[in-house]
Amino acid sequence: MSLLEVRDLRVSFGRRRVEAVRGVDFDLDDGQRLGLIGESGSGKTVTALAVMGLLPENATVTGSVRLRGSEIIGAPEAALAQLRGDAVSLVFQEPMTALDPTMRVGRQVAEVLRLHQGEESGPARERVISMLAEVGLDDPARIADAYPHQLSGGQRQRAILAMALINSPDLVVCDEPTTALDVTVQALVLQKLDEVLTVSGAACLFISHDLAVVSQVCDKVMVMLDGQVVETGTVAELFTNPQHPYTRGLVATARLDQTRPGQRLPTVEDFYAPDTSVGERP
Amino acid sequence: MTEPLYRAEQLTRRYRNGGTEVLALDHVDLTIEPGRRLGIVGESGSGKSTLVRLLAGLDRPTSGRIWFEGTEITHLSERRLGFLRAAVQMVFQDPRSSLNPRMRVGDIITEPLRSRLVRRQLPDGIDHARRLAEVLDAVDLPTDAGRRYPHEFSGGQRQRIAIARALAPKPEILIADEPVSALDVSVRAQVLNLLTDLVAAQGLTLIVVSHDLMVVRHLCDQLAVMRQGRIIEQGDTETVYSQPGTEYTRALLAAIPRIRTAG
Amino acid sequence: MKRAQLITGLVLVAAVVVTAVVAVFWTPFDPLRVVAGQRLLAPGWPHVLGTDGFGIDIASRLMVGARTILLVGIISVGVAAVVGVPLGMLAGQAGGWVDEVVMRVSDVVYAFPALLLAMLLAAIYGGSTVTAMVAIGVASIPAFARVARAGALQVMASDFVLAAKSSGTSRWGVARRHVLPNIAPLIGVQASVGFAMAILAEAALSYLGLATPRPNPTWGNMLRDAQNFLFVAPLQALWPGLAIALAVLGFNLLGDGLRDYLDPRLREVP
Numbered sequence: 001m002s003l004l005e006v007r008d009l010r011v012s013f014g015r016r017r018v019e020a021v022r023g024v025d026f027d028l029d030d031g032q033r034l035g036l037i038g039e040s041g042s043g044k045t046v047t048a049l050a051v052m053g054l055l056p057e058n059a060t061v062t063g064s065v066r067l068r069g070s071e072i073i074g075a076p077e078a079a080l081a082q083l084r085g086d087a088v089s090l091v092f093q094e095p096m097t098a099l100d101p102t103m104r105v106g107r108q109v110a111e112v113l114r115l116h117q118g119e120e121s122g123p124a125r126e127r128v129i130s131m132l133a134e135v136g137l138d139d140p141a142r143i144a145d146a147y148p149h150q151l152s153g154g155q156r157q158r159a160i161l162a163m164a165l166i167n168s169p170d171l172v173v174c175d176e177p178t179t180a181l182d183v184t185v186q187a188l189v190l191q192k193l194d195e196v197l198t199v200s201g202a203a204c205l206f207i208s209h210d211l212a213v214v215s216q217v218c219d220k221v222m223v224m225l226d227g228q229v230v231e232t233g234t235v236a237e238l239f240t241n242p243q244h245p246y247t248r249g250l251v252a253t254a255r256l257d258q259t260r261p262g263q264r265l266p267t268v269e270d271f272y273a274p275d276t277s278v279g280e281r282p
Numbered sequence: 283m284t285e286p287l288y289r290a291e292q293l294t295r296r297y298r299n300g301g302t303e304v305l306a307l308d309h310v311d312l313t314i315e316p317g318r319r320l321g322i323v324g325e326s327g328s329g330k331s332t333l334v335r336l337l338a339g340l341d342r343p344t345s346g347r348i349w350f351e352g353t354e355i356t357h358l359s360e361r362r363l364g365f366l367r368a369a370v371q372m373v374f375q376d377p378r379s380s381l382n383p384r385m386r387v388g389d390i391i392t393e394p395l396r397s398r399l400v401r402r403q404l405p406d407g408i409d410h411a412r413r414l415a416e417v418l419d420a421v422d423l424p425t426d427a428g429r430r431y432p433h434e435f436s437g438g439q440r441q442r443i444a445i446a447r448a449l450a451p452k453p454e455i456l457i458a459d460e461p462v463s464a465l466d467v468s469v470r471a472q473v474l475n476l477l478t479d480l481v482a483a484q485g486l487t488l489i490v491v492s493h494d495l496m497v498v499r500h501l502c503d504q505l506a507v508m509r510q511g512r513i514i515e516q517g518d519t520e521t522v523y524s525q526p527g528t529e530y531t532r533a534l535l536a537a538i539p540r541i542r543t544a545g
Numbered sequence: 546m547k548r549a550q551l552i553t554g555l556v557l558v559a560a561v562v563v564t565a566v567v568a569v570f571w572t573p574f575d576p577l578r579v580v581a582g583q584r585l586l587a588p589g590w591p592h593v594l595g596t597d598g599f600g601i602d603i604a605s606r607l608m609v610g611a612r613t614i615l616l617v618g619i620i621s622v623g624v625a626a627v628v629g630v631p632l633g634m635l636a637g638q639a640g641g642w643v644d645e646v647v648m649r650v651s652d653v654v655y656a657f658p659a660l661l662l663a664m665l666l667a668a669i670y671g672g673s674t675v676t677a678m679v680a681i682g683v684a685s686i687p688a689f690a691r692v693a694r695a696g697a698l699q700v701m702a703s704d705f706v707l708a709a710k711s712s713g714t715s716r717w718g719v720a721r722r723h724v725l726p727n728i729a730p731l732i733g734v735q736a737s738v739g740f741a742m743a744i745l746a747e748a749a750l751s752y753l754g755l756a757t758p759r760p761n762p763t764w765g766n767m768l769r770d771a772q773n774f775l776f777v778a779p780l781q782a783l784w785p786g787l788a789i790a791l792a793v794l795g796f797n798l799l800g801d802g803l804r805d806y807l808d809p810r811l812r813e814v815p
Contacts, residue, residue: 039466040437153326182325183493187537209466212539236543253468254541256496261519264478265471265500338711367713380704384726390705393722397713447708 001069003170003203004028004051009063011046011055020046022227023063030170033197033204035214035235037250038224044207047224048175051205052090053080067171086116089164093176095156099148105156106132106144109163116167131162134199136192154185161193168200174217175207190216211235211254223247226274245272285352287455287487288314288337293346295332306332308511309346316454319481319488321498321519323534324508330491333508334457337489339366361399368403371448375460377440381432387443388414388428394451404451417446421476438469442476449480455487456480462497474500495534499523507531551802557795565611574602576609577760585778594784597767598774599760603784606762610785613763614792617678617747617756618740624682625739629689630732634724636690637697638716648694651687659684659746660755667755674763677756681746685739692735696728730807737800741793748789764789 004027011021021043028034038044049055051065053072065072067088072080084090092098100108109131110124125144132140135158148156157177164172177193178186194217197204208214214221215235223231223238223246231244242248249268252258259265295307307329314320324330335341336348339355347356350366358366371394374380381390392410394400401408414428421442432440441461448456461477462470478501481488490501498505498519505522507515507530515527526532573591580600588595594603636647663672663680670676700706700723709719750756751765759766764785771782 039468183495183539184325184533184537187539190539209468210539211467212541215542216539234543235541239541239543250468253471256471256474256500257538259500261499265475267471267475268468269472340707340711364713367711370711372708372711374704374708376704380708382705382709382723382727384729385722389722393709393714394712397718398715399713444708447712451712 002027003030003032003068004205005064005066006047006051007064007066009047009050009065010061011043011050012060013056014058017060019227021050024224024227024229026222026229026232028171028203028205031201031203032220033206033218035218035221036205036207036224037209037211037214037221039209041226042224043227044224045175048173048205048207052084052088052173053077054090082116085112085163085169086167087169088171088173089167089169091157091160091164091172091174091177093179095153095160095180096148098160099156101148103147104144105146105148105151105159109144109159109166112163113166127166128162131166132159134196135159135161135165136188137162152185153181154189157181157185157189158192161189161196165196165200165202169202171203171205172197173205173207176209177206178213179208179210186213193217211238211250223250248272286313287316287318287351288312289349290333290337291347293333293336293343293348295329295336295341296344305511307336307343307346310511310513312506312513314487314489316487317485318504319490319502320504320506321490321492321502322506322508323492323495323498325493325534327510328508329511330508331459332511334372334459334489334491338370338372338457339363340372364399364402367397368400368451369453370455370457371451371453373441373444373448373456373458373461376464377437377444378464380444381440383432385431386428387430387432387435390432391417391428391443391447391450394447400451413450417449420449420480421446436469437465438472441465441473445473445476445480449484453486455489457489457491458501459491460493461490463492463494470497477501494538495523496538507534548802550798551806554795554798554800554802557791558799561611561792561795562615564608565615568608568612572602572605572608574605576601576605576762585774585781587778588780595778595780597770597781603767603781606767607764607784607788610762610764610767610788611792613674613757613761614744614747617674617681618743618796620678621682621685621743621746622736622739624678625685625689626732626736628682629686630693630728632686633690633693633695634697634720634728637694638701638720638724644694647690651690654683655687657684660750660753663750663755672750672755672758674757674761677747677750680750681743684746685743688739689732689735692731693728696731697724700724700727730803734800734804734807737796737803741796741800744789744792744796 006024006026009021009024012019024047036044036047050061051072053075055061061073063073067083099105106125106128109128113124113127129140129144132143137143137155137158143151143155143159151159178189181189190213204217206214206218219234221233221235221238222229223244225246231238231247238247239251242251249271252266252271253268256265290310290312293307293310296303296305310333322330322333336343343356347354349355355363355366392414395408395410395413415425418425418427423439423442423446432443435443458477462473465473474497488501490498492498502519505517505519506513509530515522515531522531526535578601583596583600584598586592586596592602592604594607597603597606632647636644659680662683663677666676666680706719706723709723747756747763748765751763752769757763757766767785768782771785774781
């Protein structure tokens with residue numbers, strides 16, 4: 001039994017049943033790192049939300065998402081809340097909205113710990129500080145006592161990483177975790193993510209539109225287009241021998257430095273011509 | 283020697299953010315020749331966006347002076363800035379917030395043509411409808427796009443609408459503030475190709491602000507690296523790439539994510 | 546749940562509007578003519594809701610009352626919006642001392658209850674529907690100014706306004722083309738809620754005799770009349786009270802429902 005088993009996941013929204021995810025299947029084993037790559041509107045974020053049971057009220061979900069054998073779809077909120085932060089944790093794109101601006105960072109990280117482990121404040125603080133150090137924050141004690149607005153974007157995102165990993169989850173779901181960060185900070189956060197995942201042995205579902213970023217953390221990648229998975233393979237396979245024309249387009253556009261300056265850059269449309277017209281994208 | 287398009291001397295911009303004072307620009311000197319394609323590279327807090335806002339006349343420096351085409355614009359009132367507004371147009375980063383969601387695309391694109399300041403600078407009788415069709419064609423959007431609303435388009439298409447808007451008043455200079463950063467990686471190439479083609483076809487001067495060195499490399503022949511409100515390195519793009527002069531530039535180059543095929 | 550709210554609000558508001566419109570042309574009985582032998586009849590046929598202390602059909606008076614309430618609501622909200630929204634937009638767009646001055650003046654008016662103003666006007670001009678409308682309208686200006694200002698501030702911070710400025714659009718152009726269309730939904734919500742408050746205010750004022758004078762019926766003065774007969778014909782007080790409650794509920798639900806309806810649409814599908 002895999003850690004995560006997704007079978008024929010279909011998600012649509014609203015009364016007009018706009019289909020965001022149209023039949024996605026995949027397995028994720030313990031410790032495995034799987035990247036989910038696609039453009040905005042491909043359904044990748046919706047898939048991640050479905051795995052966490054975090055879809056909004058107007059979503060219609062069918063299919064099966066099993067975490068260690070327990071079905072997520074349709075599970076009661078209380079049961080899901082138990083899983084989140086403990087067996088599964090989440091790292092989203094905007095560090096500022098994921099942190100409560102009125103609470104010190106250390107306390108927020110500790111709260112995740114207390115919710116699931118029920119530890120007292122003394123030993124919790126030590127665990128928090130050591131976790132903050134593990135994600136590469138210098139002077140973790142000071143960071144723990146700081147408010148979110150006093151930290152830089154990279155520091156906040158690493159604090160969120162600490163929150164995500166402090167309970168040693170089995171699965172970490174990351175949705176564009178570094179998109180809002182500067183390029184040097186992004187490199188650092190990705191490196192740290194790779195390290196702490198290796199140390200903790202957690203599995204990772206990494207969602208992004210950037211193949212180069214995904215490849216820093218994951219070895220296997222699924223390509224999503226219009227709600228479906230069109231290709232799966234290791235980064236090496238996708239890079240050297242892409243099968244689907246859309247994948248070829250993605251790989252070609254993933255590295256701007258492969259084209260000489262002054263030359264025309266290859267675009268996705270050179271490889272894959274969608275038959276959608278203006279107005280179909282959500 | 284040709285008159286430089288822009289000349290900036292000791293530009294400084296300070297402002298208050300809550301209780302603290304922020305020094306966004308620290309005595310920056312800069313000269314931009316006409317016809318050049320300049321990239322301004324830096325991370326958040328480097329002052330790059332502040333600098334171009336000053337160049338576009340959207341903000342006033344705390345101290346220092348700016349000249350545009352020989353005329354000092356540092357303290358000119360809005361009424362007298364018509365010549366700047368007509369000649370310099372900007373493309374902003376986020377295509378979701380740079381287009382008024384309640385305006386039709388056609389009206390958005392032709393809005394620059396409706397300003398009294400700009401109209402005084404343009405040749406008489408610019409036909410809005412014809413200009414709209416021209417720029418829509420130039421950015422490769424269908425002619426009926428003008429009747430639709432921004433939310434009906436994808437991010438890449440919206441950015442093209444923003445470019446069309448910038449081109450409508452036939453500017454001489456295009457300032458692009460992070461033109462592709464908010465777009466998916468796979469969509470960036472299209473917009474970059476478009477910008478390159480347009481700049482070449484219309485003989486525009488281009489100023490690109492970006493934190494992404496790869497983007498700047500494709501669009502610009504000259505580069506200025508900014509850090510904490512100062513320009514720390516400047517020169518030809520290829521030279522800076524192959525022989526970065528500062529530690530910081532080297533770090534920026536090294537941080538660009540490259541596809542890792544090993545496990 | 547949210548849609549149920551919106552629909553209920555719409556239904557209630559529609560009921561009030563339809564009743565008011567019909568009342569312009571027709572009521573079952575004359576709402577003003579005293580009929581001696583029919584005082585305080587219990588609800589039945591033909592007087593569906595009974596008659597009041599003057600023998601006049603309550604249902605007819607209620608219908609005319611709806612007309613008055615609607616008129617008061619429209620005029621006072623209209624006045625408040627026409628004055629308050631431009632002021633709020635000005636404050637939000639101009640900032641600086643203009644903002645300060647406008648908002649402080651607005652605060653002063655806000656602190657001044659509609660009631661006091663109505664009493665003042667009534668003392669000078671004699672209480673009437675017009676004095677009620679003016680008093681309520683003026684008292685509602687600050688609420689609209691505040692909402693318009695908040696909306697304007699948000700719009701002014703967006704990139705498309707910056708783009709407009711860099712294209713040379715004048716401040717007036719920005720207000721007309723960018724700020725106003727984008728704050729319109731907020732103003733609409735405020736109008737609906739404001740209407741509810743206007744109804745309540747009018748009812749209170751006419752109950753106190755500071756608004757529409759007798760014999761013209763408003764729900765407020767009908768309540769006052771019913772007070773005299775409270776132990777003899779308690780139902781007489783029920784009808785205007787119920788009408789007020791339902792109308793206020795309707796406009797509030799409509800306003801809330803609109804606000805909720807607008808919100809998720811602004812959020813894109815992830």
